[in-house]
Structure formats: structure tokens, C-alpha cells
Amino acid sequence: MSSILPPADSPPPIAPTPEAALAGLRATLDALDDQLHDLLQRRAAVVGEVGRLKTQGVALRPGREAAIIRRLLARHQGALPRAALVRIWRELLAGATGMQGEFVLAVCDPDPAGAYTQLAREHFGALTPLRVHRTPAQAIGELSAGSAGVAVLPPPSDEEPTASAWWLALLHRDAPRIHIIARLPFWAPRPEGAPRVQALVAAAIAPDPSGADRSLLGLEVSDAISRGRLTAALTAVGLPPGPIILRRDPTHPVAYALVDVAGHLTEADPRLVALRAALRAVQRPPVVLGAYAIPIEDEPT
Numbered sequence: 001m002s003s004i005l006p007p008a009d010s011p012p013p014i015a016p017t018p019e020a021a022l023a024g025l026r027a028t029l030d031a032l033d034d035q036l037h038d039l040l041q042r043r044a045a046v047v048g049e050v051g052r053l054k055t056q057g058v059a060l061r062p063g064r065e066a067a068i069i070r071r072l073l074a075r076h077q078g079a080l081p082r083a084a085l086v087r088i089w090r091e092l093l094a095g096a097t098g099m100q101g102e103f104v105l106a107v108c109d110p111d112p113a114g115a116y117t118q119l120a121r122e123h124f125g126a127l128t129p130l131r132v133h134r135t136p137a138q139a140i141g142e143l144s145a146g147s148a149g150v151a152v153l154p155p156p157s158d159e160e161p162t163a164s165a166w167w168l169a170l171l172h173r174d175a176p177r178i179h180i181i182a183r184l185p186f187w188a189p190r191p192e193g194a195p196r197v198q199a200l201v202a203a204a205i206a207p208d209p210s211g212a213d214r215s216l217l218g219l220e221v222s223d224a225i226s227r228g229r230l231t232a233a234l235t236a237v238g239l240p241p242g243p244i245i246l247r248r249d250p251t252h253p254v255a256y257a258l259v260d261v262a263g264h265l266t267e268a269d270p271r272l273v274a275l276r277a278a279l280r281a282v283q284r285p286p287v288v289l290g291a292y293a294i295p296i297e298d299e300p301t
Contacts, residue, residue: 040092044099051100059100060149062182062201063208063264065093066293069186070212073296086187086296094125105130106139106148108166115195119184120152122195136166143178143204150203152184156245156258165247167258170289171218176204180216180290188295202290207264210293214242215265217272218287219257221279223248230257230279237274264291 016024051059069089076085097103105124109116109132117132124130131148133139142148156167170178182201190196207213217239221230227244234241242260249255265272265288272286 043092044096047096047099054100059097059103060181060203060205061208063210063213063291063293066182066186066210066212068093070210070296083187083189083191090123090186091125094128098125098128103128103149104142104147105150105152106133106142107131107152108133108136108139108154110134110154111197115197116152116154116199118195119197119199123182123184123186123201124150124152136164137169140166140169140178140202143202144174144176146176146204150181150201152199152201155198155200158245158247162247167216167218167289168247168256170202171220171256171284171287173287177206178202178204179207179288180292181205181207183214183292183295186293186295188297200290200292207291209264209291212294213264213291214294215261215263215291216289217257217259217261217265218289219259219275219279220284221255221257223253223255225255225257225279230259233275233278234259234261237271237278239271239275258289 069086072085072089073082076082105120105128107117107120107130114132117130120130121128131142133142136151136153139148139151139153143151153166154164156165162168167180170180179202180200181203184199184201185195219230225246227246230244230246231241239259239261242262244260245258247256267286267288269288272288276285
């Protein structure tokens, strides 16, 4: 049997020089970039088909976008930071939205440093057209006029003046019906230099479920109600509340409540009928003001 070993006096194989090894790795990266680009172009073609099948409305599904990012994070491995994966896909999703029609952001930014504008850019893409407004009413007015696809708004608080309590207008369910559809930031861990504010996103579309959501419920009730009684009534009908904002109207015997509850509610939910009976709402039944995908809070351990 002939030997497959090299002769004993054969020189050892020559290892590639660092320069040659580096050139080979760069060639591999170029080939991978080409493959990634091909896949992005294929994805864009599918997005185009989706756009052609849609007949109307804003080309935005924040619940599905959140579900996509959660799914990718669940399968993610390797050295690429999870935050980078989120950043890449947020830009990709923003580009896909822009492909399906003109898409403009209206941002209410009361921060002198422009933190809400930065937050909107982070979520909706660095180059998405954007207009900044001084008041929530101006930003929401763009939604009503159809000149903007979404409005990014400071979150409600107990201390805000009535003029800033933009969520009260959503109780009226005027046409076009405006809902809260997202909460920002979706990637909650904040690296150094990232905006530290939070915001809600409103649009003239209904929110779509992501699989892990919370809803915002608007109530008009007697001004004699306490937070404790309101919490007890919500809990009794199966809607244990998170944060509650309670505003009393000094000119009318009513109070307005904004309640954060678990799950993706619709106004067909039978628990809302039971809640109205329990609270004896003054004029209106409970109003589902919207829902949002629960933000990703932490890196996995």
C-alpha cells in the first residue's frame, strides 16, 4: 500500500501572511454584503406586492413590527449586539413603510434639546420626513388633516395643564378616529447619549396586536370617584389597572380617567360593559383609546 504521507524531507506548508489572510476575510465580507443586498432587494419586492394589495390607510402596523423584532431577538446568537439588531431592523421597517406611500411624522417636542425628535428618529428612521410642533394639538391636527401619518406625543401625566392633556380629545371618537398605537422607546435600555424621554404614538388607524400588549382605556365618571374605588371596579371586572391618571373638571360634575391595563382590548370586550355598569359612567361608555406593544426592557441574562 502506497503511503499518503509527504516525504520526510518535504518542507512544511507555508502559512498565509497576515496581509493575505486579511484580504481573504475582506473578500468573504464583500461576498456576504452582496448576499445581504440581494435579500434586501427581494424583501423590498415583497413589500411592494403588499403595498399593491392594500387599498387604503397608513402603511403602518406597529404591532406586527414589534412581533418581528421580538422574534428575531429570540433567535439571535453571536457577537452582534442585540441593540444593533433592533437598530438595523427599525431602519429597514421604516424604509418599507416609506415604500408604500408618503409617510410624514408630526412630533410634539417641548424639550429644548429636542429629545422627542431624537426618539422619533430612533424609531421611525433617520431620514423619514418630520415636522416639529410646539403643542400636542398641532401634531394631532396633522393627523386629522391627513398631512402626517403618525404623531409622537409626550405621555400624559397628572400634573399637566388641561391644554396639554391631548388624550381627552380622543374620548370624543371624532372622525377620523385617532388611536394610540405605540409606546416609545421600544428598545427600553438607554445607552449613553440616547434620549431619556418616553412618548406615545398616535395615528388615524386602529392598533394591531403584537402578542404582548397593554391598552389605554378612557373613562368619564362621577367626580366623586376615588382612585381606590376606580381600581377596585376595574379589578372586579377582570381589568386590574396599572398607572391611572385622574383629572377632575371644575366646570362639570365629572372626572376623566386614563387607565393602563394588560392585553390588547377592543371595544367589543364584554368586560367594558360590566365596567360601565359598575362605574355608572356619566355620559359615555368606556373608550379604548389604543394599545401598544410592551417595550423590550432588558438584555437577556
